[in-house]
Amino acid sequence: MIRLLYFARLREALGSAGEELAVAGGITVEALMQQLAARGGVWAEEFAGDKSLRAAVNQTLAPVTAEIRDGDEVAFFPPVTGG
């Protein structure tokens, strides 16, 4: 199981702040995004579209090639706009 988190515009679009999900071991961020997009509807729009989403694995920015392991915390969000 991994812990998934969604923030800001993405959270509102999906109508979800996060979930627990069972994933295959060694799956990449990119493969996880494809898996989420396969749910269709807003999930396809957000995860397959050109939304320039950012990902963090265990609270550190991660490239789409990063591998995810059981127990990881994976977050998706739009480009940040603080400061």
Add this chain to the structure above:
Amino acid sequence: MIRLLYFARLREALGSAGEELAVAGGITVEALMQQLAARGGVWAEEFAGDKSLRAAVNQTLAPVTAEIRDGDEVAFFPPVTGG
């Protein structure tokens, strides 16, 4: 007559904060420095030596080629060290 001012290390070296001086019309800053150096002693040391003095004419930094007119305020001082 011009008003001459000396600041900081220069003021202490000359033992003077300034003076009134009659100068020839159209004299340059450089010529004035030579005139002051001709007094000899500390004046020669300060105005003829390699002391990297700065000059201001009427409270604006001026090059040694600047011309001085009757009634001007002319200041000499070492490189500034504020801030």
Add this chain to the structure above:
Amino acid sequence: MTIRVQTEDFDAGAEINRLRLQRPDIGAVAAFIGQVRDLNQGDAVAGMTLEHYPGMTEKALEAIVQQASNRWDIMDALVIHRIGSLKPSDQIVLVAVAGAHRGEAFHACEFIMDYLKTEAPFWKKEQTTNGERWVDARASDDAARARWHKA
């Protein structure tokens, strides 16, 4: 290093004083305050809500300040960032950096702000006369950050 993410406002003057009075060999403090503008992209802004990613925010800010400390000879640095509901002229962020001389303090302070703007997980949602909207990331912020790779 001090990193704080908080709902409450902060007293920038008191924070800067605390930073600068820590060590008598500090000669320079560079500081930045970001505040809510009443206008963005041509629309009047009545207020905004700042969302963040608890846990990651602090980690990201610490990593940014650490990078600045590795790169410049600074003595201490402070980052305070607010979250929650803010109105125009409210303070959003304070970054302050202390060092022996001004060049290092200035550069580290600007570096921290440029990285905070592009890597720290905060998101602004504005209330405008045309309704609510998420603020878009600015290309100029990516460009500002990219400068530091060349130097």
Add this chain to the structure above:
Amino acid sequence: MTIRVQTEDFDAGAEINRLRLQRPDIGAVAAFIGQVRDLNQGDAVAGMTLEHYPGMTEKALEAIVQQASNRWDIMDALVIHRIGSLKPSDQIVLVAVAGAHRGEAFHACEFIMDYLKTEAPFWKKEQTTNGERWVDARASDDAARARWHKA
């Protein structure tokens, strides 16, 4: 534009607040505080005296801030510089610049400090364990100023 040369200390936080709260379209304030270090060129410094050229100082600072205003899109700027007797950790100078966005505010603030350091008629005399001495101008200050010609 506010320029003040004074013997008294200043409240940097209050000054920055006054600057930033003037206009609700201000989004960024960059500030710099210079303070007396207890160490210079390897010697313990017990205090210093700051001499200036009354009249020219204000004119020079106004000209420097005006140059910064012409060069960057800033909304207001403040310079306070102290004169007289100061001790370690005492504030010497505050420069604060307000603008819509941070890049312009940062650059104008650093520009003002670099020019102040090389063009404003202030001179420091330090009291050290080896007696009194006039502080020498630093070549690095000339270099810092020269950067702005290239840009």
